[in-house]
Amino acid sequence: MTTNHITSVSINSVPVLDQDEALQFYSTHLGFEVQDDVDLGFMRWLTVALPGGGVQLLLELVGGPQQDADTAAQVRELVTKGALGGLFLTSSDVHATFAALRDAGVDITQEPVEQPYGTDFGFRDPFGNHIRVSQPAG
Template identity: 60%
Template sequence: MFNAITHSQLYVLDQDEAVDFYVGKLGLEVNTDVDLGFMRWLTVNVPGAPDRQILLQLPGGPQMSEQTAEQVRDLVTKGALGTVILTTSDCRKTYEELRAKGVEFTQEPVEQPYGVDCGIRDPFGNHIRFTEPRTA
């Protein structure tokens, strides 16, 4: 029936600040940045992997009331919405590079049964994990 997942979505509170973080600090690239009138369609992806994008969306628009949008903004800042998991070939090196850029960490690299794993938070409260998968 289905053959791919192309987009996932995270709520952010400021799309320009999101670009600064996801592109400027994490090294992702902007895939699409289009004003649709009722919203700005802003997606990023891992360089060279455009078939899996993250939509960085503001709460609100025609799909939700302002009251609901305010509740979503509150949940985002509490870290209650959204998680993205990325992979890296060297978790500890990526940790050091991101730490030098001032990224906020929620967990330093730690050995897990599946590899080395680490946690960060974006400027809005969303959780991001990155993992160096264990090789067989």
Template identity: 55%
Template sequence: MTMNSISRSQLYVLDQDEALDFYVGKLGLELSTDQDLGFMRWLTVNVPGDREHEILLEKPGPPALDPATAEQVRELLTKGAMGGSLFFTTDDAHKTYEDLVAKGVDITDEPTDRPYGIDFGIRDPFGNRIRIGQMHPQA
């Protein structure tokens, strides 16, 4: 058996409407799915034009977590101790950085030239870490 693609990643968020505003309104991702399943809201976003790879923005709770565990996850997330990570690429790290600063995004570090490219860090409203990089061409 061989894996051939990652179709979905998951991040915990405390408020799905706020997450949607951040990921779509500030980062420029697209809403992929927003469906009430009864037992949970299935909310996914994707990079524009890439419907093959979605990010599930999930509130801690059923069906994945029992109430006590969900409360622990919410507490850790609020403290910034349990955030997930995402890595995006961009054609122009400095321009993307300036755009996000203008939108009031929480910047954790400024664009820095590294051996693999130029990258910088941001954080979503829930403590999840995000790296955005402009990669150097592969040799």
């Protein structure tokens, strides 16, 4: 049986290998702002969001309390390979966003391409996570 009471996605986990480096990347290059930065003792709860709120990203350190050492090693390898999914972001000026990231030395995986739904391009964060930025058509 399903429920119709769920109203939104509030937090999406992004696996990272260094939370300080992740915070620097996501804030400096993508404009995210810290929402929560809490030392829980067993882990650091670090969330960021775009200005104005919306979905938060949990910059989750691989190997936290939910993973044993062997699993953490496997997850680190998958993150580095870019094999754990990714993020899809929207830009009001995809070409300017692309140029800024390219000029900052970000690992671009695909230059802007016209698609039926708009224009998009791809890049990777410092850990290997795939990110796509699109500007919808029309």
